[in-house]
Every structure is written in structure tokens, then in C-alpha cells.
Amino acid sequence: ETQRAEVVGELRDNLAPLAREAAAIGVTLAVEPLNRYETSVLNTVAQSLDALAPLLGAGVGLALDTYHLNIEEKRPADAVRAAGAAIAHVQVCGSDRGAVGDDHTDWPEMLRALDDAGYRGVLGLESFTGENATIAVAASVWRPLAASQDDLAARSIAHLRALGA
Ligand SMILES: [Mn+2]
Incomplete structure (x- = not known):
């Protein structure tokens, strides 16, 4: 926990001048909590709200x-x-990084939650292709997530639209 406090302090110190500059020019920096296999610093929303509280x-x-x-x-x-x-941006995809709606996520409930949060921004579809070796390794894409990237995008959009997004 001592180490966590140090890291969070360093994060705040380094982000503060960027936050001031961003606010001055009307830009919002969106900090993304990542899963445990990619970082140990900000994994959850609660950790992120706590760490970034002075800057949000x-x-x-x-x-x-x-x-x-x-x-x-x-x-x-x-x-x-x-x-x-505090939500500045939202990225969506299936729980396996595949198409929205092909997965076990409760999408109607997720969209209700975004409404409840007052989020009115874009839903950016974030997936990855295994066809680029660097990306495949970085995002652990070891098998195709859909017939094609276009198919993944089209099915995701169709599913979200059908739910009224
Ligand atoms: Mn992301």
C-alpha cells in the first residue's frame, strides 16, 4: 500500500500540469482503468476515482x-x-473483444447504466485484429474474433442500434 500511495502520488503530480493545459484548451484527458493482466495501478473504477479525485x-x-x-x-x-x-469516453466490445451482442454482457443493462450516469458521448468500438503480429501480441488476440473486422463492427453496431443506442 505504501508503494501504491507513491505511484498514485506520482500519477497525480505528472498528470496535474497536463490536466491544467487540457482544461485551458477545452480538451478532456480520459484515463482508462485496465485489467490486471495489463497494469497493477488502475484496475477498477473505484481505484480510478480515488486516485484521480483531485484532478477530475x-x-x-x-x-x-x-x-x-x-x-x-x-x-x-x-x-x-x-x-x-466522471465518464469522458466509453469503449465497447464483447467480453472476448469480439462483437457486441455475441457475448454474455447484459447490454440492455449496460446501456441503462450509461443513461443513469448521464453519459451522452460516443460508444467507441474497440477490438483488435490478429492479422498484425504486434497488435496480436499486445492485445493477446490468438484466434479470430469474428469472420472479419468489418463483420465484427457491423454486428456490433446493429446490436447496439436495436437496443436503442
Ligand atoms: Mn480500451
Whole structure:
């Protein structure tokens, strides 16, 4: 925990000048909690809200990615509600990084949670292709997630639209 406090302090110190600059020019930096296999610093919404508390507002918010929420949060939709007004950006994909709707995520509930949080921004579809070796290794894509990337995107959009997103 001592080490965590040091790391969080360093994060705040280094982010503060960027946050001021971002706020001054009307840009919001969106900090994304990542799953435990990618970082040990910010895994959950609660950790992120705590670590970034002094900086949240104009200039700094959270980027929430349903892939990471599914791994780290006990109840992803509740984590979205807890993030509330701090949400600056949202990335969506299936729980396996595949198409939205092909997975076990409760998408109607996730969209309700985003509404409850007051989020009105874009839903950015984030997936990866195994066809690029560097990306495949970085994102652990060891098998195709869909027939094609276009197919993955099209099915995701169709599913979200059918739910009213
Ligand atoms: Mn992401």
C-alpha cells in the first residue's frame, strides 16, 4: 500500500500540469482503468476515482472499456453508475473483444447504466485484429474474433442500434 500511495502520488503530480493545459484548451484527458493482466495501478473504477479525485473535472475524466470492466468489476453496470459524471469516453466490445451482442454482457443493462450516469458521448468500438503480429501480441488476440473486422463492427453496431443506442 505504501508503494501504491507513491505511484498514485506520482500519477497525480505528472498528470496535474497536463490536466491544467487540457482544461485551458477545452480538451478532456480520459484515463482508462485496465485489467490486471495489463497494469497493477488502475484496475477498477473505484481505484480510478480515488486516485484521480483531485484532478477530475474539466481536463480529466475516465475512459471506461467494457472489456476491462467485465474482468475487474463485480458488477460492471454498477461501476458505470459509480463513475457517473466522471465518464469522458466509453469503449465497447464483447467480453472476448469480439462483437457486441455475441457475448454474455447484459447490454440492455449496460446501456441503462450509461443513461443513469448521464453519459451522452460516443460508444467507441474497440477490438483488435490478429492479422498484425504486434497488435496480436499486445492485445493477446490468438484466434479470430469474428469472420472479419468489418463483420465484427457491423454486428456490433446493429446490436447496439436495436437496443436503442
Ligand atoms: Mn480500451
